[in-house]
Amino acid sequence: MLRRGQTFPETATVTASANAPVARALISVSDKTGIVDFARELAGLGVALVSTGGTYKTLKDAGLAVTEVADLTGFPEMMDGRVKTLHPKVHGGLLAIRGNADHEAAAKAHGILPIDLLVVNLYPFEATIARGATWDDTIENIDIGGPAMIRAASKNHDAVTVVVDAADYPSVIEAMKANGGATTLDLRRRLAAKAYARTASYDAAISNWLFDALKETATPYRAFGGSLAQALRYGENPHQWAAFYKTPQGPDARPGVATARQLQGKELSYNNLNDTDAAYELVGEFDPARTAAVAIIKHANPCGVAEAASLIEAYERALACDPVSAFGGIVALNRTLDAEAARRIVEIFTEVIIAPDATDEARAIVAAKKNLRLLVAGGIPDPRAAGLTVKTVAGGLLVQSRDNAVVDAMDLRVVTRRAPTAQELNDLRFAFRVAKHVKSNTIVYAKDGATVGVGAGQMSRVDSARIAARKAEDAAVAAGHAVPLTKGSVVASDAFFPFADGLLAAVEAGATAVIQPGGSMRDKEVIEAADQAGLAMVFTGTRHFRH
Structure with missing residues (x-):
């Protein structure tokens, strides 16, 4: 296995079937959760550590031997950290094909050392827009060097392992311990696919933020991205796979299934999520300051909707419209679920209840039905708010502004x-x-x-x-x-x-x-x-x- 100061191997070639040894790791993370323990494990396996800025300080303060990236490149970080890893000694170390004579000669001529493991998570752009930061602050949270390194390492995944998620730290260490300090091709491919998805989602968040600010609509290109919220048992039918992804949310995040906390009940299914979204969007048409409102949904269509002075009255009147279809339905409320309404709702089989909140007494009543899902969304969706809806068609996407x-x-x-x-x-x-x-x-x-x-x-x-x-x-x-x-x-x-x-x-x-x-x-x-x-x-x- 190659150790500190190693150069590219002159004879060995990393093939698409080989394990890839890890001798040098470049670590540059915004979210430092778990990074010290991960780096310590790497050091214990003989891996040389290189790092940047705040990550370098974190590892150094933890007592780890680490080289600052400026010492690797011979070039200082500058422009408030905007320029630090955009350098041939970084990208050459990531991109050089092991066993390629021309690449090895170029690396030797320019003093480029191989980087076998890249650990990067990006500036928190999505979190920045979520807190409603200023324009300048948001721009500064657009990562440049991170995505560039991630893409380089991912392209060269035959030899380089790329990690963009702290959840993958254990699997990398496990693979290295099992394979004499090397990672497997299967792991590197999976991590590379995840890395490209991460940069794609990141760029989508940036472009859509800019489009929104510019009030652009039918743009020449449109990207959509999100992060996994839940892997679902199946889709609309058991033979279909499914997952629920959340898109980046701004400071005025639309209350609904993506913002809701599930307080109890079975795991939500694809159809539950779809129907609950339909129910909550409908009940959002009724201003809770004006009237209580309840919508009962079955297969994304309302089978009963009513408004009244109280939730219990609204529920009774909504149920009366079609009590047969309401069995196994979704109940959405525009006000905090109270005990009186909860007691009546649980009398018939209900899949999901969603409301802005629920009283302690109401929660206790619903808790007696262990499979009934109770969601609190923290607010009511504004029916006037702008936004996009997306639908897939064969070979493309249909995108439109939401019906507000x-x-x-x-x-x-x-x-x-x-x-x-x-x-x-x-x-x-x-x-x-x-x-x-x-x-x-x-x-x-x-x-x-x-x-x-x-x-x-x-x-x-x-x-x-x-x-x-x-x-x-x-x-x-x-x-x-x-x-x-x-x-x-x-x-x-x-x-x-x-x-x-x-x-x-x-x-x-x-x-x-x-x-x-x-x-x-x-x-x-x-x-x-x-x-x-x-x-x-x-x-x-x-x-x-x-x-």
Whole structure:
């Protein structure tokens, strides 16, 4: 094994099947967690240590023999540390191909020593934007030398081991102890793949921060990156693998599944996370300072939504919309979960409860259901906030700004002879808030601040209207009502009625007022049908397709 002062081997060639000896390590870390113990293990295996700036001081203060990178390069750190490792004696040591005569000759001619192990974690750029730092401070936390070294070492992973995560320190030491001070090709490849993913995620965070600041949209290139939050048992189906990644968050991080703390319950699944996100985004439409609101979600669609003076009342009214579908659903609340609401929610099988917070008493009540997941998100998502949504398609990504249109900011235009009453107008706004979060084609019946029928994801809008009405009839039978609650309700459509038939289906269900975007070639025909039925109808001018 090569030791201190070693040069590149003149005869040995590191091949793609060989273990690679580690004789010199360059260590430069921003996060120094575990680095002293790791370096001490390396030194115990005879590895020469080279380091930079603060890391050099940390290792030196720990009593370790370490060479400062300036002594390796013969060039001092300068410009507030911006220039320290950008030097041929660093990159030559990382990139030189072992056993390549030309590379070895160049290294010998210029006094370049091999670097077999690179340990780098980057300036905390993501944490810097998360705390809302100034522009200049954020710029200074863009690492240059670190990514350059990581990429160099990763490219030459046939001979060089690169570590960007403290979680990998033990596996490197274990491999070296098992292989006479060398690392295996399999380990080096896995670490190189991880290293490239880290620099890609890092650069994505930087570019997206700049794009956001510049208000750029359809840029020539767009990068997305994140860090693993949870490896999931499987995806939508057991034959699909899945994982949950968190993207870098700014100081105004959107409260939701990525910010939430799971207080109890089984591990969240892919479908749990997807449905919980849908539920919390929906309940975020309701200002907790104005009203309590509850949304019950099944397969990313609401099966009941209501607002009321208290969470328990809102939950009861949301549950009444479709108690059958609510079984095994997700419950989202816009206020702190209290004991009264918790006691009622746990009476039926529920997969997840998510709220801004939960009282101690409520937590104790939920704790009796050991498999029920309880998440506290720390806040409510702002429905008006900007952001991006991303969807994969074959060979690419569809990226768009999130739908942050809210009905309270829309200029509602009455298009029928009869204007809605004050109560109808309140319910129309409520219904359109909900319709924004239902899969298209969407029809939502609402009455007195609660959904009474939801039709989702149908190929025909008239089918959505009929399905929602039928579900309302089923709920009425279950509750012992003589007539379904769609009688005297209002109806919301996420997009315009292309024909009058969908509107007429709502009339048959008993709706008295309609809210829709308008904009159809047959708007006149639909308005005339509404007038003939005595309906009040308003146009929003804004569509809420959700695919």
